[in-house]
Amino acid sequence: MNRILPRSFYDGKNPVPVARALLGKIIRVTRDGCAGRIVETEAYGGPLDRASHAWRGKTPRNESMFGPPGTAYIYLCYGIHRMMNVVTGPVGVAAAVLIRGVEPLEGAERMARRRRVSASDFRLTAGPGALTQALGILIRWDRCDLVCGPIRIEDDGVRVPRSNIKEGRRVGVSHAGPAANFPWRFSIRRNPWVSRARG
DNA sequence: CCTACGATCTGCT
DNA sequence: GCAGATCGTAGGG
Numbered sequence: 001m002n003r004i005l006p007r008s009f010y011d012g013k014n015p016v017p018v019a020r021a022l023l024g025k026i027i028r029v030t031r032d033g034c035a036g037r038i039v040e041t042e043a044y045g046g047p048l049d050r051a052s053h054a055w056r057g058k059t060p061r062n063e064s065m066f067g068p069p070g071t072a073y074i075y076l077c078y079g080i081h082r083m084m085n086v087v088t089g090p091v092g093v094a095a096a097v098l099i100r101g102v103e104p105l106e107g108a109e110r111m112a113r114r115r116r117v118s119a120s121d122f123r124l125t126a127g128p129g130a131l132t133q134a135l136g137i138l139i140r141w142d143r144c145d146l147v148c149g150p151i152r153i154e155d156d157g158v159r160v161p162r163s164n165i166k167e168g169r170r171v172g173v174s175h176a177g178p179a180a181n182f183p184w185r186f187s188i189r190r191n192p193w194v195s196r197a198r199g
Numbered sequence: 200c201c202t203a204c205g206a207t208c209t210g211c212t
Numbered sequence: 213g214c215a216g217a218t219c220g221t222a223g224g225g
Contacts, residue, residue, distance in 0.1 A: 042206070051206070061221055079218030081207045098206060129207050172206050197207085 002026060002154035007147055010069035015043040015088040015095040019186050022086065022097055024160040026105065028152050029135050033107045036125055036135065037158070040101030040187040040194045042170045044085070045094050051173035051180065054094030064143045065094045072151060074132075074142040081129030084137050086146060086153070100171070100185075102131045103193040111135065127195040164189050171197040 005025065010018060019041040028035040044052040045065070053062040053075075064073045065087060073085035073096050089095035102125040104111060111134035112119040125131040137151065146153050167183045174180050187194040 044206075053206075056222090059222075075206090076218095076220060078205060078207050079220070083206060085206090100206085123208085127208070170206070175205095195207095 002156045004147060005070075005153045005155055007068075007070040010086060010088045010146075011090065012069075013045075013089040013093045013095055015045045015097050016184060018086070018088045019043040019097040019184065020162075020165060022099070022153070023165060023186060023188055024158045026154040026156055027084075027099065027102060027135070028106075028154060029137065030150055030152055032110070032136050034110055034135050035106040035154075036102035036104050036131065036193075038099055038101070038153075039103050039191045040099075040126075040185070042098040042100055042186070043184040044096050044098060044170075045089060049176075049179045049182065051170060051176035051182070052094065058094070062094065065096050066092055067143060070146050072141060072144045072146060072149070074137065074139055074144075076139055077129065082132040082137055082139055083128050084132050084151075098128060099131065100128045100197075101126050101187065101191075101194045102135070103191065104134075122192050126193050127197070130195075160188055171195070 022038050022041050025038050054065050071087045077083050084099045085096040087096050108119040115134050117123050125134045166187050166189050168185045170185045
């Protein structure tokens with residue numbers, strides 16, 4: 001039986017170790033029957049991180065990034081793609097982990113219908129916009145609780161040793177000055193469900 | 200009010 | 213390799 005990650009798992013203002021620890025965990029849309037293993041993440045946050053949405057301070061859009069640990073920050077990107085983040089900081093501190101890649105575990109056929117690709121195609125859930133579409137994650141779930149809300153994150157006992165974690169630069173943040181070089185992107189080595197994006 | 204653009208993805212070249 | 217899709221957000225006038 002999988003264990004739902006307790007709030008204490010997220011509760012630290014530094015999203016970097018949380019981004020590492022989320023690799024291998026399971027993201028599940030409770031009422032939908034779709035679930036996948038997290039294989040790629042990126043950490044965002046802190047006063048030096050110009051790549052973070054919260055770098056200029058709190059706005060109505062990024063406010064949920066300042067919310068309690070163990071909640072979601074979900075927003076629309078490029079007018080099309082929904083991005084799913086896990087909030088880690090204590091209330092008032094903006095820190096979050098972007099989920100960038102997931103390996104399908106349950107409900108792959110349902111995901112394939114939503115994505116309009118075959119269930120065996122890596123495009124099913126590789127990439128932050130792809131996985132939210134596949135899992136049916138909605139913008140209105142922004143701020144939702146990951147311990148008892150529509151999206152849950154579980155631990156089934158799988159461990160990802162540090163030697164199996166690849167680190168690199170985050171994707172799509174080249175405008176962010178020195179922060180563009182922070183090695184805050186993490187993925188499971190040689191996992192085919194990691195996004196193709198350069199980093 | 201108006202405009203520029205972004206933590207992306209696909210399809211076509 | 214690159215343009216286009218598509219729209220909420222933020223910042224300026």
